[in-house]
Amino acid sequence: xxxxxxxxxxxxxxxxxxxxxxxxxxxxxxxxxxxxxxxxxxxxxxxxxxxxxxxxxxxxxxxxxxxxxxxxxxxxxxxxxxxxxxxxxxxxxxxxxxxxxxxxxxxxxxxxxxxxxxxxxxxxxxxxxxxxxxxxxxxxxxxxxxxxxxxxxxxxxxxxxxxxxxxxxxxxxxxxxxxxxxxxxxxxxxxxxxxxxxxxxxxxxxxxxxxxxxxxxxxxxxxxxxxxxxxxxxxxxxxxxxxxxxxxxxxxxxxxxxxxxxxxxxxxxxxxxxxxxxxxxxxxxxxxxxxxxxxxxxxxxxxxxxxxxxxxxxxxxxxxxxxxxxxxxxxxxxxxxxxxxxxxxxxxxxxxxxxxxxxxxxxxxxxxxxxxxxxxxxxxxxxxxxxxxxxxxxxxxxxxxxxxxxxxxx
Amino acid sequence: xxxxxxxxxxxxxxxxxxxxxxxxxxxxxxxxxxxxxxxxxxxxxxxxxxxxxxxxxxxxxxxxxxxxxxxxxxxxxxxxxxxxxxxxxxxxxxxxxxxxxxxxxxxxxxxxxxxxxxxxxxxxxxxxxxxxxxxxxxxxxxxxxxxxxxxxxxxxxxxxxxxxxxxxxxxxxxxxxxxxxxxxxxxxxxxxxxxxxxxxxxxxxxxxxxxxxxxxxxxxxxxxxxxxxxxxxxxxxxxxxxxxxxxxxxxxxxxxxxxxxxxxxxxxxxxxxxxxxxxxxxxxxxxxxxxxxxxxxxxxxxxxxxxxxxxxxxxxxxxxxxxxxxxxxxxxxxxxxxxxxxxxxxxxxxxxxxxxxxxxxxxxxxxxxxxxxxxxxxxxxxxxxxxxxxxxxxxxxxxxxxxxxxxxxx
Numbered sequence: 001x002x003x004x005x006x007x008x009x010x011x012x013x014x015x016x017x018x019x020x021x022x023x024x025x026x027x028x029x030x031x032x033x034x035x036x037x038x039x040x041x042x043x044x045x046x047x048x049x050x051x052x053x054x055x056x057x058x059x060x061x062x063x064x065x066x067x068x069x070x071x072x073x074x075x076x077x078x079x080x081x082x083x084x085x086x087x088x089x090x091x092x093x094x095x096x097x098x099x100x101x102x103x104x105x106x107x108x109x110x111x112x113x114x115x116x117x118x119x120x121x122x123x124x125x126x127x128x129x130x131x132x133x134x135x136x137x138x139x140x141x142x143x144x145x146x147x148x149x150x151x152x153x154x155x156x157x158x159x160x161x162x163x164x165x166x167x168x169x170x171x172x173x174x175x176x177x178x179x180x181x182x183x184x185x186x187x188x189x190x191x192x193x194x195x196x197x198x199x200x201x202x203x204x205x206x207x208x209x210x211x212x213x214x215x216x217x218x219x220x221x222x223x224x225x226x227x228x229x230x231x232x233x234x235x236x237x238x239x240x241x242x243x244x245x246x247x248x249x250x251x252x253x254x255x256x257x258x259x260x261x262x263x264x265x266x267x268x269x270x271x272x273x274x275x276x277x278x279x280x281x282x283x284x285x286x287x288x289x290x291x292x293x294x295x296x297x298x299x300x301x302x303x304x305x306x307x308x309x310x311x312x313x314x315x316x317x318x319x320x321x322x323x324x325x326x327x328x329x330x331x332x333x334x335x336x337x338x339x340x341x342x343x344x345x346x347x348x349x350x351x352x353x354x355x356x357x358x359x360x361x362x363x364x365x366x367x368x369x370x371x372x373x374x375x376x377x378x379x380x381x382x383x384x385x386x387x388x389x390x391x392x393x394x395x396x397x398x399x400x401x402x403x404x405x406x407x408x409x410x
Numbered sequence: 411x412x413x414x415x416x417x418x419x420x421x422x423x424x425x426x427x428x429x430x431x432x433x434x435x436x437x438x439x440x441x442x443x444x445x446x447x448x449x450x451x452x453x454x455x456x457x458x459x460x461x462x463x464x465x466x467x468x469x470x471x472x473x474x475x476x477x478x479x480x481x482x483x484x485x486x487x488x489x490x491x492x493x494x495x496x497x498x499x500x501x502x503x504x505x506x507x508x509x510x511x512x513x514x515x516x517x518x519x520x521x522x523x524x525x526x527x528x529x530x531x532x533x534x535x536x537x538x539x540x541x542x543x544x545x546x547x548x549x550x551x552x553x554x555x556x557x558x559x560x561x562x563x564x565x566x567x568x569x570x571x572x573x574x575x576x577x578x579x580x581x582x583x584x585x586x587x588x589x590x591x592x593x594x595x596x597x598x599x600x601x602x603x604x605x606x607x608x609x610x611x612x613x614x615x616x617x618x619x620x621x622x623x624x625x626x627x628x629x630x631x632x633x634x635x636x637x638x639x640x641x642x643x644x645x646x647x648x649x650x651x652x653x654x655x656x657x658x659x660x661x662x663x664x665x666x667x668x669x670x671x672x673x674x675x676x677x678x679x680x681x682x683x684x685x686x687x688x689x690x691x692x693x694x695x696x697x698x699x700x701x702x703x704x705x706x707x708x709x710x711x712x713x714x715x716x717x718x719x720x721x722x723x724x725x726x727x728x729x730x731x732x733x734x735x736x737x738x739x740x741x742x743x744x745x746x747x748x749x750x751x752x753x754x755x756x757x758x759x760x761x762x763x764x765x766x767x768x769x770x771x772x773x774x775x776x777x778x779x780x781x782x783x784x785x786x787x788x789x790x791x792x793x794x795x796x797x798x799x800x801x802x803x804x805x806x807x808x809x810x811x812x813x814x815x816x817x818x819x820x
Contacts, residue, residue, distance in 0.1 A: 148785045217574035234495070259468040377579055
C-alpha cells in the first residue's frame, strides 16, 4: 500500500476543473422571484419610467407662465378647473394660462400644464380659485418622461446577480419575467459506516456526521436550489448506485484517499473520469474530482476540516460558476498582521485558520494552534482562513496576510 | 398646509427606535436547520469529540513499545490478532506487546493499543503476521478523547449567527436541537391608487410598484422568516385594517408625509404611537415610525430611493435586531476617494450614491449625478452609498469616504 503517486498543485487542479464547468442553461422566472438570481441575458426597458410627466409634489398643476412674478405681496389668482389624483385619469379640460388643477404626488400632469405649484406656495382664494404666492419655472416638481429610465434602455446586463433594487427597476420598466441562470441541484453522498445522522447522540464506535450540515449550508450560500443528502455505508456498490443519480453537481465525503476502504475514487473512475486525485495542499491532500458526463463530482475527505477546505478550493467555485456567480471566494477578506511565524513547504498550499483581533485601524491574525484536519472546532474558534500558496515557504511574524473571514460571506 | 414641524436627527430617531426593539423569544430548531440562525443561549458539548481514541490513518493498532527500534533493515514482526473498521465494534482480545490489529481511519483503538502504525510503514509478514519497518511513539496517528471538543465545553455562545461549521460542531457533540432567536415575520403594506403589481405593464396613469420587490429582498437578506405583501388603495380605513394585522414588524410604503392623502401617519398615531415623523435626512425626509403595542411600524416614503434609504437607516436595523442579528449595516464597506465635491447642509444626513472604480490598491468614488428620490436606477447604476452625517457640510474632492457596497451584503 502506498500514498498518492502524484499530488497536483492547487492552481493546476482548479484550472482543469473550471475549464469544464460553465453556467447552466437559463430559465425564466417571474420578476417577483428574480432577486439574488443571475441574469442570463440583458434586460431592456419596455417602457420609459415615468411614462408620463409626473407630479413630484402635492399642489396645483399649472402652466408655469401663469405664476410669473407672483409673490406673497402680489399673489396671482388661478381658477381651479379640476383635480387629478395619483393613479386616476384626468378627465377635465386643457389647462390654459390662469388655470390650476389640484394634483397629488405621482399623478400625471394634465395636458397644458408644465409645472406643479406646491400647496405650500398657495393661499386660499375665492370660491373656485387659489392664490399663487410664488412663481414657478416650467418643469418645476415635474419628473419628465424617462427621467428614471428611457424606453429601450438596458436596465440589467447579463451576468448580474440581482440586487434588491435591480428587481425593482426590472419590474418598473414593465418586464414581468427574467431569464436567469438555473440554480444548481446538488447531491451530497456521505459515506462511512461510522456515521450517525445529525441529531443523534454519538455512541459506541459511531460518531455524528457533521460534514453534511457544513456542506449543505455552504451549498445554500453558494446558490444551490436544492441539496439532497444521502448517507451510505462503505460499500462500493451503494456508492456507485448513488453516484449515478442525476444532479448538477455531486459531492462525496469520506473514502477519498487510496486505502482499501476508499471506494469513491475507483467508482468515479469507472463511471466517468477521475480528473484529479491527490492535491498538493494541507489539509485536503486526499481530495479529488472528476466528471460523469458533464457533471462534476467532488471527492472530499471525511475529516471535517479537509472537507470544508476541499469545498472552499474546488467544489464551491464550481458550484458558483454553474449558477452564474463569481468563482472568487465569497468570504469578505481583510488584511491582517500575523502574530506568529508560519512555515509551509514549497510546492504545497496550506489553509491556515486564524483568530482576528483589532489592532488600531487594522487587524492581527493569530494562527490557531489546533490545526489538525479532524479538528472542526478549529474552524469555529477561528475568525477566518489564510491561504499560504505553493510558491511560499510561509510567513514571518508581522507579515501582512489576507484573511478570508468566516463571519461574513455574500 | 405646511411641511413637517420638526425633523428629527437620524441618530436621535435611531436611538428612540432601538431602545424599544429587542430580539424575539427563542424557539427550538433541529440542528439540521440551525445554520444561519442566531443562537439564543450557549450550547455545550453533551459528549467529547472524539469520545473514543480514534485512528487517524489506515494501518495497525499497536502498543507503541512493540515497534521500538524497528527499521527497514531490522523490521519487527507483529501478530495480527484481529481487525476493526470505522463504525464497527472491536470484538477481539486485548492488544498485548507484539500484537497488531488492522484498523481503518476513524475506528476506535482497541484496548491495549496506544498508537497506529501506518500501513505504509509495514511489510507483509508470514501468515498471520505483519512487519513493522519503523518505530512509532505512543499516541501516533491517534486522536485522543476530546481532542476536538471536551465534554461540557461551550461550543456556541449566545448571539452567534451560526456559520456552516458551527452547525457541524453542534451536531458532532450530540446536540439535536438548538434554541435560536425566532425569525421575524414581516408585513409590507404597499399603498397607492396608482400602483400596479410587479409583472404588469405600466398603463395610463398607473405605474408598477417596485418597492415591494426591493423591500421583500432586503427583508429576506436581513433574516425575515416570512414576508407578506399587501397592496392597498389610498384609503385610511383599508390602511387601518391592514395595519392592525399581527406581524413582528410592519412596513408601510407611500403616503408617509403630511398631505391630505398621507393617511398612514394618522392611522398609526390613532392605533398606537407615532414616535418619529419627519427625519433630518435626504432622501427620506418624510419617513417615520412608531409602535402598535411592541410591534414597530415603519412609514416609508413611496419614492423608491427614499423607501430604500428609510429601510436602510431604520427598518433594517430593527428587523435585524428582532432576529438577533447585528444592527450594523450588512453591506461590505470600502474606503474610497471622492472624485467630486459634495455639499450637505449641517444638521442633515445625506445618502449619496456613488460608482466605484479601482485606483491602484484603492478605490475612487464618483457621485451619481441623477440623485432624485424617485430615480431608482440611480441605485442600480451606483455601486454603493456614502453617508454624509449631520455634523458634516460635505466632503471635498479627494476626501476619503466609507462606501457601503450594494453588491456584497451578508
